[in-house]
Amino acid sequence: MQYNPNTLNFFExxxxxxxxxxxxxxTSYGAIAKHLGAPKSSRMVGWxxxxxxxxxxxxxxxxVNRQGLLTGKHHFPGSNLMQQLLxxxxxxxxxxxxxxxxxxxxDPADLY
DNA sequence: ACTCTGACTATTT
DNA sequence: CAAATAGCCAGAG
Numbered sequence: 001m002q003y004n005p006n007t008l009n010f011f012e013x014x015x016x017x018x019x020x021x022x023x024x025x026x027t028s029y030g031a032i033a034k035h036l037g038a039p040k041s042s043r044m045v046g047w048x049x050x051x052x053x054x055x056x057x058x059x060x061x062x063x064v065n066r067q068g069l070l071t072g073k074h075h076f077p078g079s080n081l082m083q084q085l086l087x088x089x090x091x092x093x094x095x096x097x098x099x100x101x102x103x104x105x106x107d108p109a110d111l112y
Numbered sequence: 113a114c115t116c117t118g119a120c121t122a123t124t125t
Numbered sequence: 126c127a128a129a130t131a132g133c134c135a136g137a138g
Binding site: 029 | 118119120121122
Binding site for chain 1: 133
């Protein structure tokens with residue numbers, strides 16, 4: 001189902017994907033963007049996360065960059081809340097990077 | 113309508 | 126391996 005990259009619900013679509021990230025798993029901005037049919041709009045996904053602050057149902061802490069780096073940790077309250085949230089889910093974070101990211105990585109396509 | 117910005121990514125130095 | 130570069134596109138002023 002190819003989405004039409006209209007500005008319509010771009011954020012909403014991002015949220016829909018992010019909320020589906022299973023407990024103890026993480027995904028990347030690029031993967032989400034690609035799933036939305038706009039692989040070049042990974043930055044928009046990050047931007048959407050920024051707006052997702054109002055959405056408490058959006059686990060933004062489960063979204064990291066392609067290297068498993070917690071690039072958005074500075075956008076969370078506190079200094080290391082993002083990492084703590086991840087670790088509380090069983091994710092091992094070292095040096096702001098998800099250990100075994102390859103294994104913990106979850107792709108929206110995995111649902112199908 | 114225009115310009116600036118950014119929670120990215122791939123490629124190159 | 127770290128830093129710089131370029132492409133990318135939608136939101137905000």
